[in-house]
Amino acid sequence: MALRRTLFGRKRFLLLVLLIIVVVIVWALLPQRKAPTEFLTATAEQRPLQQAVLADGTLTASKLVSVGAQASGQIKRLRVELGDQVKEGQLVAEIDSMTQQNALQNAQAALKNIEAQRAAKQAQLSNYRAAFARQQAMLAKNLTAKADYDDAQAILATTEAEIRALDAQIVQAQIEVNTAQVNLGYTRIVSPMDGTVVSVPVEEGQTVNAVQSAPTLIKVANLDTMTVKAQISEADVIKVEPGMKVWFTILGEPQKRYEGTLRAIEPAPDSINNDTSSSLTSASSSSSSDKTAIYYYGLFDVPNPQHRLRISMSAEVHIVLGERQNAVVIPATALDNLDGKSSVQIVDANQQVTRRQVTVGLNNNVEAEILSGLKPGEKVVLGQRSTAIAKADGMGPR
Secondary structure (H helix, E strand, O other): OHHHHHHHHHHHHHHHHHHHHHHHHHHHHOOOOOOOEEEEEEEOEEEEEEEEEEEEEEEEEEEEEEEEOOOOEEEEEEOOOOOOEEOOOOEEEEEOOHHHHHHHHHHHHHHHHHHHHHHHHHHHHHHHHHHHHHHHHHHHOOOOOHHHHHHHHHHHHHHHHHHHHHHHHHHHHHHHHHHHHHHHHOOEEEOOOOEEEEEOOOOOOOEEOOOOOOOEEEEEEEEEEEEEEEEEEOOOHHHOOOOOEEEEEEOOEEEEEEEEEOOEEOOOOHHHHHOOHHHHHHHHHOOHHHOOOOEEEEEEEEEOOOOOOOOOOEEEEEEEEEEEEEEEEEEHHHOEEEOOEEEEEEEOOOOOEEEEEOEEEEEOOOEEEEEEOOOOOOEEEEEEEEHHHHHHOOOOOO
16 A cells, blocks of 8 residues: 555656646747837927037137336336236336436436537637628728638638537437437336236346346236137138137036127137248158147137136137027937938837938037927937846836
């Protein structure tokens, strides 16, 4: 009896194992269901769109003047400090003027000396004219010798010539006086314009030498209006022109836009100032792989009444090529180009995909304007992925 129970138990076990094997084989032979396809989509939106050329910019003062010294000597007094507001004609510095004062006094003394010599000659001229007149009257009556008449005439002519020479010397002496006065004036340095003192590279007591070049004492800038110099690449410069709308942001206020109008585009790159005939020749013979990037400066002005913008600030400049206020916008990556025509793939609520031809307007390579073929709210396909991958990274249909 026990043996029969043991055999029956083994049969049941073998049947169970066999059943499991059959189920596994059947499951393996059945076709597997593919994971449903899930699309990455973006919704067409109606909103403003702008196409612009991006450029790096640097802020400069609309007018910056280096106030130099035309006189050599020790700086006796600096009357301004960094950041001071100055007016045109305001005294900003004084240089020791003793040398210039002495030069002026010498010139004035020389002028007076020549004027005195002329006065003496003028008195002699009166006597010589009278003597000549007498000799002339006496000669008419044969009361004097012809030689005496000739001597009187020669003395008169010589004295008149000497006076003309003294007149010329007086003019020269007056020029020396004027020059000395100008040089004395150079010891008092005044501001040539209204503005802000942005640099004071010297100190009181320092000696400056203006013989070879005029040393800079201060720099005055007009900060009420700033000029932005935007570096436009040679690939983009043909797209822009003066009069275009421009806006920029700075690092300290990335959320604030400063707007302006492109005033000018420099006709040559800034590197032309460093070019020589030899460098141009060597540049032309070098390979294209060694060629450096070429940039042209675009210039525009922006009001700065509160002086928040400062010299040498960096700016991210956008030169607007075109803009729309109510454009139908999709990501540019959703566009396909088939046979030279633009199209997009549209997915409906049932995840059914259809291809539709569209007309593209503005395209800044990030976003594109759809002029026709698409309505706001429709979803366009950006790509696709399996459900398993989407669940793994936490992404679902948009």
